[in-house]
Amino acid sequence: MEGFEIKITNSNKGKGLFATKKYDPGDIILEEDPIVSCQFAWNAAYRYLACDHCMRPLETPERNVRRLSCKSDIVLPHADCVEMNLDEATGCDDCEALYCSEFCKQQAYVTYHRSMCHDSLDALHPMTVVLEEWKQMHYPPETTNILLLIRILAYINQNSDPAAAAAKIKQFCHRTVNEDAELIHKLLGEQFAIQLNRLRELTAAVIDGDYIQDFLTPEGFCALMALVGTNGQGIGTSPLAMWVNAVSELTMSDDERKQINLYIDKLYQYVEEESGTFLNTEGSGLFELQSACNHSCSPNAESSFPYSNHRIQLKALKTIMPGDEICISYLDECMIQRSRHSRQKELAQNYLFKCWCERCTSQAADPDVTSDEDMSEDEPDDVD
Numbered sequence: 001m002e003g004f005e006i007k008i009t010n011s012n013k014g015k016g017l018f019a020t021k022k023y024d025p026g027d028i029i030l031e032e033d034p035i036v037s038c039q040f041a042w043n044a045a046y047r048y049l050a051c052d053h054c055m056r057p058l059e060t061p062e063r064n065v066r067r068l069s070c071k072s073d074i075v076l077p078h079a080d081c082v083e084m085n086l087d088e089a090t091g092c093d094d095c096e097a098l099y100c101s102e103f104c105k106q107q108a109y110v111t112y113h114r115s116m117c118h119d120s121l122d123a124l125h126p127m128t129v130v131l132e133e134w135k136q137m138h139y140p141p142e143t144t145n146i147l148l149l150i151r152i153l154a155y156i157n158q159n160s161d162p163a164a165a166a167a168k169i170k171q172f173c174h175r176t177v178n179e180d181a182e183l184i185h186k187l188l189g190e191q192f193a194i195q196l197n198r199l200r201e202l203t204a205a206v207i208d209g210d211y212i213q214d215f216l217t218p219e220g221f222c223a224l225m226a227l228v229g230t231n232g233q234g235i236g237t238s239p240l241a242m243w244v245n246a247v248s249e250l251t252m253s254d255d256e257r258k259q260i261n262l263y264i265d266k267l268y269q270y271v272e273e274e275s276g277t278f279l280n281t282e283g284s285g286l287f288e289l290q291s292a293c294n295h296s297c298s299p300n301a302e303s304s305f306p307y308s309n310h311r312i313q314l315k316a317l318k319t320i321m322p323g324d325e326i327c328i329s330y331l332d333e334c335m336i337q338r339s340r341h342s343r344q345k346e347l348a349q350n351y352l353f354k355c356w357c358e359r360c361t362s363q364a365a366d367p368d369v370t371s372d373e374d375m376s377e378d379e380p381d382d383v384d
């Protein structure tokens with residue numbers, strides 16, 4: 001590892017990512033492909049077409065914007081500024097999995113797909129059953145992903161050193177049995193114990209192997225679900241965003257630029273009217289380095305997916321000095337502006353931890369953040 005290391009922060013936050021050199025704003029800290037990733041089941045069900053391995057969109061920006069806005073007559077200008085290479089797309093010979101390239105098809109096959117491949121038209125196949133049942137338990141937005149969990153198990157099974165692969169997975173952030181159960185309760189709701197057991201049985205019917213037995217016991221499966229819930233990194237790609245980025249790079253006159261920006265605003269308005277905020281090809285992945293990155297309400301780094309696939313990039317937002325902890329925000333831009341009380345509530349509810357970042361623990365007042373919404377919340381706010 002160059003420029004950073006993973007070490008224990010303190011007993012409240014566990015491990016963290018620390019700089020070993022100076023980074024200036026905009027510097028790339030790391031880039032990484034996930035151990036495994038996959039698209040959310042609901043996202044795929046709504047025909048957000050993506051490579052089954054790297055999540056690269058498999059529809060053109062024009063087709064994407066037509067589908068999301070329900071306007072079949074939209075013709076995007078400068079459509080050819082986005083290179084999609086859709087003619088390189090290829091399918092698995094035995095099931096319905098679609099890939100953006102022969103490379104992804106091979107990567108998937110050697111990493112996890114060989115032990116999971118099934119005829120997806122067979123409604124009774126255990127894989128189809130587990131995914132259908134998962135979809136009934138989870139309507140978008142999804143917080144975790146049963147297919148990701150099965151891919152993790154398949155990755156262990158297919159690894160040339162399965163014992164080392166299992167040990168690597170066990171090193172991801174995990175908690176006590178009770179904390180895991182609390183997290184799953186939160187993820188699945190009141191029926192969680194029954195549902196968890198059902199998912200465990202269905203998963204065991206899909207995949208089996210000597211080195212994954214620990215993960216298929218009731219406790220082991222609960223811990224694995226919690227591991228996916230706390231370490232699974234959301235991945236989002238969008239053909240429309242690819243087009244918008246590519247258009248912003250084109251040389252044009254000020255007047256043309258003004259026109260195209262107005263046109264883009266209009267497109268997003270159409271899309272929002274029909275599809276709300278459900279715009280991206282979404283899924284999650286398990287990243288070895290990125291998952292060591294803790295949350296801060298005053299982050300010094302941010303992650304993104306600049307290649308429109310599952311490869312993540314971590315970039316400095318501020319100057320980071322050697323020895324500093326590198327933190328991202330798990331909260332969205334709007335939530336991060338709100339008071340300590342609101343942020344803590346959101347993190348406790350959706351991520352099940354009490355935030356020990358510097359902004360939350362500092363005694364200094366932070367008067368910039370009280371919004372009307374904060375003030376109308378149940379408790380008086382301890383404005384930071």
Ligand SMILES: C[S@@+](CC[C@H](N)C(=O)[O-])C[C@H]1O[C@@H](n2cnc3c(N)ncnc32)[C@H](O)[C@@H]1O
Binds near residue numbers: 014015230295296356
């Ligand atoms: C993706 S992991 C980050 C790495 C983790 N600290 C570890 O030891 O592996 C996310 C978990 O780290 C902990 N965490 C992250 N940011 C935190 C913060 N600001 N305060 C307290 N705990 C935090 C929480 O337990 C959270 O579920």
